[in-house]
Amino acid sequence: MSTAPGTVLLSGIVGSTAYGLAHAGSDIDRLGLFATPTEGLHGLHRPAESHVTTAPDRTLHEAAKWCRLALGCNPTASELVWLPEDLYEVRTPLGEELIAIRRSFLSARAVRNAYLGYATQQFRKLLTRDTTDPATRARAAKHARHLVRLLDQALHLHEAGHNLVRLPDPERVRDLGERIADDPARADRLLAAATDRLDRPGVLPDRPDERPADAWLRRVRAAHWTPTRDADPTG
Structure with missing residues (x-):
């Protein structure tokens, strides 16, 4: 090191x-x-x-x-x-x-902006991948996994006030990532649902x-x- x-x-x-x-x-x-x-x-x-x-x-x-x-x-x-x-x-x-x-x-506004912002970046990268090519499809699945993980963490922070770094169900995230790589519209729906939940009152203060x-x-x-x-x- x-x-x-x-x-x-x-x-x-x-x-x-x-x-x-x-x-x-x-x-x-x-x-x-x-x-x-x-x-x-x-x-x-x-x-x-x-x-x-x-x-x-x-x-x-x-x-x-x-x-x-x-x-x-x-x-x-x-x-x-x-x-x-x-x-x-x-x-x-x-x-x-x-x-x-x-x-x-922690603050509600910052969690919403930062996590949704990073998740949206992953979504945009996902859309640029040619999933008919095995190598680029693997990258698409990786972007999709990160998108799912970021949304899960954002919602847990917003609704429970705790950062869930170690995912409780990584197999679900892997499986969903594969399905999103095949059908990116799933990610669009996930983003919309997460945005709706993050717009509702949560446990975090408005400002840190x-x-x-x-x-x-x-x-x-x-x-x-x-x-x-x-x-x-x-x-």
């Missing part, structure tokens, strides 16, 4: 493995967040906020960027604090604190509560502040 750009606070295995949709040839995807040294935030040039590597496949977001993504209910970033216990690989005390405040990031995230981020900055002692410029 490559050198981290700062102190990794929380990381784990995400993607198809986390959803229960992995097969023998599936990649292992990792996601995490890190704290850059606080002093590095005070200079003219700010350090990079995300680092992506392949072999292994790993994405790391700086703590502040991750918080912004999570407050927007970004489906990919948000799942980091909702993983099954056995999929975490790094859990520091500050990472544990973040898991403890995960519900404060930013205060716990702000307080947590200030604790992160304090914990990673190690100022250097420059020479006295007056000599």
